Amino acid sequence: MEGWLGPAGVRDAVARWLRLVAADAELAPYLIGFDRARLAGHLALTLTAALGGPAAGIASPAAGAWRGLGLTEAQHRRVVDYLTGVLRALDVPADAVTAARRAFADEAGS
DSSP states (O other), rough: TTOHHHHHHHHHHHHHHHHHHSSSSGGGGGTTSSSSHHHHHHHHHHHHTTOOOOOGSSSTTEEETTTTGGGHHHHHHHHHHHHHHHHHHTTTOOHHHHHHHHHHTTTTTT
């Protein structure tokens, strides 16, 4: 399973990712009042599947996890860019990073 980080690695990646989004002055307001634990769970499931982990057999495990926040297309792309940065920092192979980007870009229909 090339690119699979394991459950702890996925949780760490999602936590780092959410911290980056929360630190973004334009994106942070979208997280106010939102159930971040639930969002993190959806993101972790989608990321697990995208990286070839055990959730890979689940079709669209968390389609639209970010959509419920009402982000614009440009904001959604920035969120996905943050994920890319996190995965690269964790030395996830390029093909797995591409698969993860695709999974989260596709959820917005982009």
